[in-house]
Each structure stands twice: as C-alpha cells, then as structure tokens.
Amino acid sequence: MAEYCFGIDIGGTTVKCGLFKTDGELCDKWEIVTRTEDGGKQILPDVAASILKKMEEKGIAKEQVSGVGVGVPGPVIKEREVSVAVNLHWGYTMLADELEALLNGICVKVGNDANVAALGEMWKGGGEGTRSLVMVTLGTGVGGGIIVDGKIVTGAHGAGGEIGHACVDPSETESCNCGNKGCLEQMASATGIVRLAKKILAVETEPTVLNAEDISAKAIFDAYKEGDATAAKIVDRFAEYLGNALGIFGCVVDPEVFVIGGGVSKAGQPLIDAVKKYYQRDAFLSCKDTPIVLAKLDNDAGIFGAAKLVVE
Numbered sequence: 001m002a003e004y005c006f007g008i009d010i011g012g013t014t015v016k017c018g019l020f021k022t023d024g025e026l027c028d029k030w031e032i033v034t035r036t037e038d039g040g041k042q043i044l045p046d047v048a049a050s051i052l053k054k055m056e057e058k059g060i061a062k063e064q065v066s067g068v069g070v071g072v073p074g075p076v077i078k079e080r081e082v083s084v085a086v087n088l089h090w091g092y093t094m095l096a097d098e099l100e101a102l103l104n105g106i107c108v109k110v111g112n113d114a115n116v117a118a119l120g121e122m123w124k125g126g127g128e129g130t131r132s133l134v135m136v137t138l139g140t141g142v143g144g145g146i147i148v149d150g151k152i153v154t155g156a157h158g159a160g161g162e163i164g165h166a167c168v169d170p171s172e173t174e175s176c177n178c179g180n181k182g183c184l185e186q187m188a189s190a191t192g193i194v195r196l197a198k199k200i201l202a203v204e205t206e207p208t209v210l211n212a213e214d215i216s217a218k219a220i221f222d223a224y225k226e227g228d229a230t231a232a233k234i235v236d237r238f239a240e241y242l243g244n245a246l247g248i249f250g251c252v253v254d255p256e257v258f259v260i261g262g263g264v265s266k267a268g269q270p271l272i273d274a275v276k277k278y279y280q281r282d283a284f285l286s287c288k289d290t291p292i293v294l295a296k297l298d299n300d301a302g303i304f305g306a307a308k309l310v311v312e
C-alpha cells in the first residue's frame with residue numbers, strides 16, 4: 001500500500017510543499033518560489049520537478065505515493081480543473097491532467113485553497129476527530145470552508161464556503177471587493193475590523209489608547225484585553241456580526257465544530273469568547289452548544305488539507 005503523499009499549497013508568492021505519511025505525519029516541508037511570469041506557465045513544471053527531486057532524495061518510488069493534492073487560490077471544478085486563478089496569472093487550467101503528465105502518472109487532486117485549509121484543520125487541526133466543520137479564516141479577507149462527512153462542499157458553482165460574502169448588514173452603503181454591500185468580509189476581516197473601528201472612533205468621546213490614524217486588528221484586540229472601553233465596543237460589534245453569521249451557518253450545515261483561523265484569530269480565546277456570546281444568542285436551539293475553536297495548523301493547514309485530498 002502507498003505510504004506517502006504530497007500536499008502542495010500554491011500561493012501568489014510561494015508554493016508550500018509537504019511530504020506526508022498517509023496517516024497524516026508530516027515528514028518534510030519546504031517552499032519554492034511561485035514564478036507567475038508568462039501566465040504562470042512555469043508553476044506546474046516547477047512543482048513537479050520539486051516533488052520528483054524530493055522522491056529521489058528520500059528514495060521513494062512512484063508506487064509508494066498515493067497521490068499529490070494541490071490547493072490553489074481560485075474556483076476548482078471536479079477536483080481537477082481550475083476556472084481561473086488571478087494571483088497565479090492563470091486562466092482556465094487543466095491542472096490535474098497537466099501535473100499528472102509531468103509526474104509520470106501519479107494521481108493528482110485539486111481543491112480551492114480556503115476549502116483545503118478547512119480539510120486540513122479537520123484532519124490534524126482544531127477540528128481533529130470530527131467529520132464535519134465550518135471554518136472561517138479571518139485574514140486580509142474572510143475565507144471559509146465547509147466540510148460535511150469528511151468531504152469539502154464545493155457547491156454547484158464553486159461558491160460553497162464563500163462565507164466572507166454572506167450579507168450580514170443590508171444597510172451597509174460601502175461596497176465589498178465582490179461588488180455587493182454588507183458582506184461579512186467588510187466587518188470581520190483584518191481590514192473590516194479597522195473599518196468598524198474608524199467609524200466608532202469618529203463618534204467616540206471616551207478616552208482610549210486607540211488612534212484612528214494608526215490602527216490594526218492586533219492593536220484593537222490588545223487594547224480590548226487591557227480593558228479599553230472603546231476597543232470593547234469595536235470587538236463587540238465585530239463579534240455580533242461574526243457570531244450572527246455563524247448562527248446562520250449553523251442552521252444550514254449544523255457542523256460538529258466551528259474553526260476560526262487567519263491572522264485576526266491570533267487574538268486567541270478572548271476573540272472566541274466574544275463571538276460565542278452572539279453565536280449562542282442567535283443559533284438554533286439544538287446547535288447552541290456547538291464548540292467554536294481556534295485553528296491549530298496556522299500556515300500549514302493548506303499542505304495538510306491538500307495531502308488529505310489524496311488519502312481516503
């Protein structure tokens with residue numbers, strides 16, 4: 001039986017690579033540069049060369065590899081094709097076909113990077129031991145992934161898990177990057193929290209350590225932990241948007257656990273506690289006690305989840 005697999009996470013600047021045992025043990029990880037010039041033509045040949053070199057270095061034969069899973073920043077069709085990946089300068093790409101040919105027939109499966117990160121957290125991260133979860137990644141934007149029965153829910157149009165674009169405030173007047181108004185991403189991303197903070201600071205009269213000219217999600221949560229009343233208002237507003245949204249997702253998916261990741265989640269347990277208060281207020285009766293936990297794998301979630309794509 002094949003005992004190894006690879007998890008590859010292709011980002012706009014680097015490709016993260018992991019060699020795993022099929023039980024999920026990470027044996028080796030490394031990075032290569034993502035060469036996006038020329039329409040990103042070199043990316044897959046670079047990935048293939050790096051995998052083949054690693055196999056040679058470790059004395060791993062093709063028969064010992066169950067497959068190569070790949071996460072990409074774009075919509076994925078049938079675990080094989082990528083519709084478009086702007087950050088990689090790719091249009092429609094038959095990723096699995098191309099990479100399998102470059103890897104002498106080793107099986108390749110593909111997933112969207114946010115979805116794949118959710119799968120990684122289910123396998124070896126905050127959701128380990130579960131078979132269903134909703135993951136929300138609070139970074140520059142808000143990403144997400146939904147896993148049901150151990151499988152990624154990609155949806156009919158590749159929009160499954162696009163949690164950041166759930167409308168949580170129809171009265172919002174500013175536009176989201178997607179063109180709609182009132183998206184969760186506008187409230188709960190690193191930039192979204194700063195946006196909420198500036199609105200609150202503009203009308204706030206109480207003394208605060210926060211300064212609207214020089215503010216970040218980290219500064220807001222640090223001030224919150226120190227007991228700053230204005231920071232508490234900002235975090236409360238953020239937590240209400242996110243907790244309410246999780247309540248809605250809970251009614252739809254009813255996962256075993258919610259996992260919160262991304263840079264903003266570095267705020268830790270105080271963030272979880274703030275969100276939990278509103279989740280429990282808004283969630284449907286039978287899923288009010290669903291745990292909300294922090295992600296554990298950090299930047300490695302992508303390689304773990306990609307590897308899991310090729311492990312049954």
Ligand SMILES: [Zn+2]
Nearest residue numbers: 165176178183
């Ligand atoms: Zn949006």
